[in-house]
Amino acid sequence: MMSKFREWFQGPEDITKAEAVEDYAVGRVPGRYRWPIPAIILVLLGNSTAMFFFSFGADLSYQVGWPTVIWPILYMLVGATIIGSCTMKIASKEGLSLSLLTRGLGFGYMGSAVTSLIYAVNYIFYFLFEGTIVSHAIANYAGIQINSPAGVAIFAAIGLITIWFVWKGMTSMQFLQTWGVPIFLLLFLIGLYELSVNYSIMGPVSWMPKNGVTAASIWTVMNMANGQVAFQGLMATDYGRFAKPNITYKGTTTIMLGMLVPAILIMLFGAMLAYTLIPHLGKTNAYSLASDPGFAFPFVMGFIGMVFAVITQIRINVMNLYSGSLALSNTMDMAFNYRPGRQWWMLLVWLIGVIFYAFNVLQYTGTFLSITGILTNTWVFIILTDYYVCRKLMNLAPSDFVEYRREYLRSWNPAGILSLLIAVIVGAMGVFEVYPIYYASFISMIIGSILHISITAGTRGRYYFRKFPTDMKTSWVPPYSYEGPQPKNLLSEVK
Numbered sequence: 001m002m003s004k005f006r007e008w009f010q011g012p013e014d015i016t017k018a019e020a021v022e023d024y025a026v027g028r029v030p031g032r033y034r035w036p037i038p039a040i041i042l043v044l045l046g047n048s049t050a051m052f053f054f055s056f057g058a059d060l061s062y063q064v065g066w067p068t069v070i071w072p073i074l075y076m077l078v079g080a081t082i083i084g085s086c087t088m089k090i091a092s093k094e095g096l097s098l099s100l101l102t103r104g105l106g107f108g109y110m111g112s113a114v115t116s117l118i119y120a121v122n123y124i125f126y127f128l129f130e131g132t133i134v135s136h137a138i139a140n141y142a143g144i145q146i147n148s149p150a151g152v153a154i155f156a157a158i159g160l161i162t163i164w165f166v167w168k169g170m171t172s173m174q175f176l177q178t179w180g181v182p183i184f185l186l187l188f189l190i191g192l193y194e195l196s197v198n199y200s201i202m203g204p205v206s207w208m209p210k211n212g213v214t215a216a217s218i219w220t221v222m223n224m225a226n227g228q229v230a231f232q233g234l235m236a237t238d239y240g241r242f243a244k245p246n247i248t249y250k251g252t253t254t255i256m257l258g259m260l261v262p263a264i265l266i267m268l269f270g271a272m273l274a275y276t277l278i279p280h281l282g283k284t285n286a287y288s289l290a291s292d293p294g295f296a297f298p299f300v301m302g303f304i305g306m307v308f309a310v311i312t313q314i315r316i317n318v319m320n321l322y323s324g325s326l327a328l329s330n331t332m333d334m335a336f337n338y339r340p341g342r343q344w345w346m347l348l349v350w351l352i353g354v355i356f357y358a359f360n361v362l363q364y365t366g367t368f369l370s371i372t373g374i375l376t377n378t379w380v381f382i383i384l385t386d387y388y389v390c391r392k393l394m395n396l397a398p399s400d401f402v403e404y405r406r407e408y409l410r411s412w413n414p415a416g417i418l419s420l421l422i423a424v425i426v427g428a429m430g431v432f433e434v435y436p437i438y439y440a441s442f443i444s445m446i447i448g449s450i451l452h453i454s455i456t457a458g459t460r461g462r463y464y465f466r467k468f469p470t471d472m473k474t475s476w477v478p479p480y481s482y483e484g485p486q487p488k489n490l491l492s493e494v495k
Contacts, residue, residue, distance in 0.1 A: 041259065048262035107416035139154060183311055191305065201272065277300070427443060
């Protein structure tokens with residue numbers, strides 16, 4: 001029984017140290033280096049229990065209160081599950097990260113460097129955001145000014161500890177998350193006990209919006225949720241690419257729900273914690289303090305609350321560093337053919353995070369999330385449209401494999417690049433208040449998908465390949481005359 005249990009949660013052991021560190025950042029994950037579903041979920045629980053979700057749940061509730069807050073939460077659950085299960089199915093089948101898949105899914109070799117950079121910027125921000133919560137927790141407990149040199153030093157030191165934990169990739173992350181889950185649950189239960197004993201718990205019926213529920217506030221929370229719909233799917237896919245190549249949609253959906261359901265419970269607890277503390281703060285910034293886990297948990301639990309914040313945030317920031325290093329590895333590989341190793345890019349993520357923390361970039365969080373939501377959602381919807389519409393439905397490229405190697409791909413595919421550019425320009429008009437900003441991410445991702453289908457159909461898919469890979473067998477028959485070696489047709493070989 002114990003051996004079976006170990007198989008469910010244990011990753012591959014017959015791997016070299018170099019494999020563990022690099023984790024196939026710029027290549028296909030081989031069949032022998034695959035992980036069972038429970039082991040992948042266990043790693044993703046580090047994301048589920050991020051303190052971002054405490055804050056996110058409180059912020060949603062501040063806007064629309066109960067029960068309206070249910071709608072953006074459900075939208076996030078359903079939308080992220082669908083997107084994540086689809087992207088993960090493609091990534092696990094191909095053994096490729098989203099950045100590598102993007103090369104063949106409508107953007108071209110150099111074109112995907114643009115989206116990889118977008119992806120990396122997302123993780124640099126979340127590394128900064130989550131690390132800030134830890135710094136606030138330690139600084140608040142120790143009586144240190146948050147933005148002082150000592151506060152910056154705390155942020156930098158915790159970041160270096162995080163790098164040490166994630167240096168060896170998935171292998172070390174699984175170890176951290178395995179032992180981190182019971183520690184998190186224990187400290188979380190202690191926090192619940194302290195809150196119930198010392199405070200009057202404010203249940204959902206007491207979660208009133210700050211300024212009433214309006215159409216604008218509803219669209220605002222849906223826009224906030226929309227930013228997480230694509231991002232959570234992408235984060236899961238970075239780890240889901242290690243799933244078995246023959247995993248089903250049922251399996252990828254299980255992984256997504258295993259990550260998202262605990263996250264939603266954390267969001268609801270975050271709202272309850274914030275509304276419970278607000279009456280006891282008595283300050284003009286009570287709402288912002290109550291939604292800051294770096295303040296709330298030390299306030300409720302003292303020293304243990306500070307420890308809780310540190311342990312929780314190290315677990316999530318190993319994931320931000322890991323995914324950020326993957327994205328930067330692919331960006332520099334594509335743009336400059338430069339491969340110093342995935343782990344070294346974590347140091348760059350850390351350094352940029354320290355600089356941004358020192359200059360208080362988090363004051364622009366709202367604008368940043370709006371911009372990255374537009375960029376990320378549009379990119380994800382374009383690659384899904386390419387795979388499921390342009391390939392599977394319209395037969396404009398092979399659907400039985402996705403090419404990622406430089407020698408076979410065009411540098412730029414105008415279908416993906418132009419679609420992303422035009423859609424982002426339209427979205428940016430919302431950021432500059434030409435129309436309400438909360439429509440921007442929805443409009444841009446729809447426009448991007450429609451444009452991509454139109455341009456790919458108009459060019460008849462001629463910008464996917466520079467030359468067709470002769471080592472890939474396929475059942476695809478080109479809808480146009482093809483120069484060079486013809487695709488090896490599986491059906492003709494069977495005949």
